[in-house]
Amino acid sequence: MEDRQPKYRLLKQQIEGWLRAEKYRADEQLPSENELAAQFGLSRQTVRQTIGELVSEGLLYRVHGKGTFASPSARPGAGGGTAVGMITTYISDYIFPHIVRGAEAELRSRGCGLLLSSTDNSKQAERQGLERMLAHPVKGLIVEPTRSAQGNTNLDLYVRLQLDGIPLVMINERYPDLDCPCVKVDDEAGGYAAAAHLLRLGHTRLAGLFKTDDMQGTRRLQGMLRACREHGLTPEPDRLVLYASEDKASKPAAAAKRLLELPQGERPTALVCYNDELAVQLVDLASGLGLSVPDELSVVGFDDSQLALAGSVKLTTLSHPKSELGARAARLLLDLADGQPAPPQEQLIYAPELIERGSTAPWNG
Amino acid sequence: MEDRQPKYRLLKQQIEGWLRAEKYRADEQLPSENELAAQFGLSRQTVRQTIGELVSEGLLYRVHGKGTFASPSARPGAGGGTAVGMITTYISDYIFPHIVRGAEAELRSRGCGLLLSSTDNSKQAERQGLERMLAHPVKGLIVEPTRSAQGNTNLDLYVRLQLDGIPLVMINERYPDLDCPCVKVDDEAGGYAAAAHLLRLGHTRLAGLFKTDDMQGTRRLQGMLRACREHGLTPEPDRLVLYASEDKASKPAAAAKRLLELPQGERPTALVCYNDELAVQLVDLASGLGLSVPDELSVVGFDDSQLALAGSVKLTTLSHPKSELGARAARLLLDLADGQPAPPQEQLIYAPELIERGSTAPWNG
DNA sequence: CATGCAAGCTTGTACGGACATGTCGGAGAC
DNA sequence: GTCTCCGACATGTCCGTACAAGCTTGCATG
Numbered sequence: 140m141e142d143r144q145p146k147y148r149l150l151k152q153q154i155e156g157w158l159r160a161e162k163y164r165a166d167e168q169l170p171s172e173n174e175l176a177a178q179f180g181l182s183r184q185t186v187r188q189t190i191g192e193l194v195s196e197g198l199l200y201r202v203h204g205k206g207t208f209a210s211p212s213a214r215p216g217a218g219g220g221t222a223v224g225m226i227t228t229y230i231s232d233y234i235f236p237h238i239v240r241g242a243e244a245e246l247r248s249r250g251c252g253l254l255l256s257s258t259d260n261s262k263q264a265e266r267q268g269l270e271r272m273l274a275h276p277v278k279g280l281i282v283e284p285t286r287s288a289q290g291n292t293n294l295d296l297y298v299r300l301q302l303d304g305i306p307l308v309m310i311n312e313r314y315p316d317l318d319c320p321c322v323k324v325d326d327e328a329g330g331y332a333a334a335a336h337l338l339r340l341g342h343t344r345l346a347g348l349f350k351t352d353d354m355q356g357t358r359r360l361q362g363m364l365r366a367c368r369e370h371g372l373t374p375e376p377d378r379l380v381l382y383a384s385e386d387k388a389s390k391p392a393a394a395a396k397r398l399l400e401l402p403q404g405e406r407p408t409a410l411v412c413y414n415d416e417l418a419v420q421l422v423d424l425a426s427g428l429g430l431s432v433p434d435e436l437s438v439v440g441f442d443d444s445q446l447a448l449a450g451s452v453k454l455t456t457l458s459h460p461k462s463e464l465g466a467r468a469a470r471l472l473l474d475l476a477d478g479q480p481a482p483p484q485e486q487l488i489y490a491p492e493l494i495e496r497g498s499t500a501p502w503n504g
Numbered sequence: 505m506e507d508r509q510p511k512y513r514l515l516k517q518q519i520e521g522w523l524r525a526e527k528y529r530a531d532e533q534l535p536s537e538n539e540l541a542a543q544f545g546l547s548r549q550t551v552r553q554t555i556g557e558l559v560s561e562g563l564l565y566r567v568h569g570k571g572t573f574a575s576p577s578a579r580p581g582a583g584g585g586t587a588v589g590m591i592t593t594y595i596s597d598y599i600f601p602h603i604v605r606g607a608e609a610e611l612r613s614r615g616c617g618l619l620l621s622s623t624d625n626s627k628q629a630e631r632q633g634l635e636r637m638l639a640h641p642v643k644g645l646i647v648e649p650t651r652s653a654q655g656n657t658n659l660d661l662y663v664r665l666q667l668d669g670i671p672l673v674m675i676n677e678r679y680p681d682l683d684c685p686c687v688k689v690d691d692e693a694g695g696y697a698a699a700a701h702l703l704r705l706g707h708t709r710l711a712g713l714f715k716t717d718d719m720q721g722t723r724r725l726q727g728m729l730r731a732c733r734e735h736g737l738t739p740e741p742d743r744l745v746l747y748a749s750e751d752k753a754s755k756p757a758a759a760a761k762r763l764l765e766l767p768q769g770e771r772p773t774a775l776v777c778y779n780d781e782l783a784v785q786l787v788d789l790a791s792g793l794g795l796s797v798p799d800e801l802s803v804v805g806f807d808d809s810q811l812a813l814a815g816s817v818k819l820t821t822l823s824h825p826k827s828e829l830g831a832r833a834a835r836l837l838l839d840l841a842d843g844q845p846a847p848p849q850e851q852l853i854y855a856p857e858l859i860e861r862g863s864t865a866p867w868n869g
Numbered sequence: 870c871a872t873g874c875a876a877g878c879t880t881g882t883a884c885g886g887a888c889a890t891g892t893c894g895g896a897g898a899c
Numbered sequence: 900g901t902c903t904c905c906g907a908c909a910t911g912t913c914c915g916t917a918c919a920a921g922c923t924t925g926c927a928t929g
Contacts, residue, residue: 203892203909206909247629254618275587568879570878570879
């Protein structure tokens with residue numbers, strides 16, 4: 140039982156089909172309203188309603204006294220604006236600028252603009268951004284979900300996007316209740332690689348510090364735990380520090396301080412950090428406590444940000460495609476807007492690679 | 505003889521007037537179609553035609569079974585676009601993300617979008633960006649000039665902007681042949697403050713490394729020279745290293761290495777660096793050469809970026825308003841778009857302040 | 870008190886007719 | 900041959916009616 144479409148909408152789809160198939164080329168005249176009405180067994184008013192909508196969508200234009208014609212521009216697939224919207228949590232910090240930059244460069248090379256909005260990790264701000272993108276004509280939308288582990292309060296707006304036929308691509312994370320392609324990094328594999336590297340170096344007392352109010356941190360943690368299990372280690376709960384975005388300034392540092400002040404035989408010899416930002420903070424903390432990195436403590440970061448090379452201790456970290464990720468999302472979005480099908484999700488996942496630098500060393504306990 | 509307007513158009517103007525006068529606020533319900541028809545002596549079909557046009561223009565929306573409502577967005581009088589364009593040289597590096605972020609947050613709070621474009625320091629890319637902003641309806645434009653010391657090849661487009669009445673605000677720098685407000689930092693005063701601080705600490709052999717293909721570096725250099733003159737010092741030319749953007753990866757580091765390998769009595773004891781990025785690079789270089797910072801070498805950076813705190817040596821640097829600068833530019837632009845006059849240029853200049861940290865120390869030669 | 874249903878509002882769809890206005894081509898006048 | 904005018908036909912405006920479908924309210928029923 141498909142639900143019955145109103146007649147004017149069926150006629151609209153018919154005409155859209157004609158245009159797509161180029162049955163009527165640019166500025167070519169369509170049958171008159173009366174002809175269409177007779178042909179389809181409709182009244183002239185109903186035909187007028189159809190054509191009226193197509194005119195307001197820019198697909199057709201009418202000339203008083205002459206007839207109705209196909210618009211030269213705007214093929215149905217090309218639709219929408221000339222700009223693409225992008226909503227991310229933060230735009231100034233850490234690796235986000237590089238992601239934005241990658242998307243911007245790609246869009247620029249394809250003649251598209253970038254309409255940017257940030258949410259500062261607030262779902263309310265995300266809502267505002269979505270509303271503006273809906274009001275403004277955008278060709279498509281790239282979204283980094285805000286607090287993806289805490290559900291999707293703006294689902295109604297995302298549904299409206301899909302109803303309007305505006306393609307959507309997510310980056311880094313996805314809302315589970317939304318079916319759309321997502322360009323991301325394999326965080327679980329990254330967490331696994333980080334821990335496996337340390338285990339290979341002979342470390343046995345690993346600590347992990349992860350931000351777990353998004354799925355990224357959770358996955359990195361899971362990868363670390365899998366590596367430990369495969370090496371026959373069961374990490375002690377108090378060596379796993381989980382924190383939320385709000386606490387990132389103080390809680391992980393305080394917890395790390397407590398761990399590093401333990402006596403020699405209990406102190407962790409290696410730290411797996413949620414990202415480079417935390418890692419440099421902890422390297423600093425360690426040297427403040429008189430622990431030299433990497434001789435007395437190994438530290439692994441994540442994301443290969445510019446921070447990894449800023450200090451005197453160059454961080455061992457996991458690569459992150461950053462600008463390539465942004466560019467890939469932009470490419471994908473424009474392809475979707477052109478009516479191409481989405482590639483399978485597996486092709487949108489980047490595998491992070493371990494970059495060995497100076498913050499990790501073998502351990503001979 | 506005014507030409508007679510059709511009835512539906514008269515009603516349309518009436519309703520547009522109501523919306524302009526905020527008689528119906530966002531999401532407030534309008535009279536039903538039958539009420540309007542009775543009130544204006546029209547048929548319901550005619551009223552529907554009116555409302556249909558207003559809906560397709562985005563001023564109203566209808567909800568089946570409930571009624572017709574005023575759209576929250578797009579007041580008719582708001583004019584122009586609802587987005588502001590921003591063109592900067594880089595968007596991912598250094599402090600630029602913070603400037604963008606400040607502008608974005610301010611625009612967001614005022615209900616505007618941000619259309620972003622970067623030039624990667626290419627005048628050709630700047631041209632593309634300007635063309636897109638002109639084609640796309642933007643309310644105004646924030647521009648950071650690209651290679652401002654090398655003239656303005658896109659003047660024709662800037663003139664068209666002004667002819668179209670699109671307000672323009674520059675940040676960081678200005679094209680000398682364009683008369684528009686410019687939000688910036690007093691770089692000369694910054695260079696002066698940096699050098700004066702070192703001179704006050706007892707240093708006498710100062711070296712300076714500046715990127716001089718934009719006006720910022722040139723001004724910082726001039727400030728440094730003024731401070732030296734006032735202290736009765738004439739800096740030797742070979743202690744001043746000037747470089748261009750293309751050479752920034754190698755030339756300043758190579759020159760610094762040469763200076764720091766001079767024998768004790770000739771080696772500079774303090775470096776004034778164009779920015780923090782260069783400063784951390786040189787701190788690293790110095791420790792590689794066995795020179796401890798700040799005991800054997802003082803280093804001053806610029807811009808108080810996150811790099812200043814990333815390493816183990818915390819940089820003494822000059823403050824930069826960053827996000828406040830972006831926000832100020834956005835505020836100013838929206839005010840200009842509202843028809844307010846531009847404030848005097850003096851009020852748009854931020855004075856940098858010295859932030860004393862761990863990379864500078866007194867010198868007792 | 871809760872549930873369900875119907876009445877009465879809304880907009881949505883579809884038809885019918887009538888006349889106005891703009892365009893164009895052909896018949897007829899010059 | 901050229902010009903004018905008229906008629907055919909296009910869209911534009913306006914009205915009327917009817918019924919479908921979605922939402923809210925309130926009354927009646929259990």
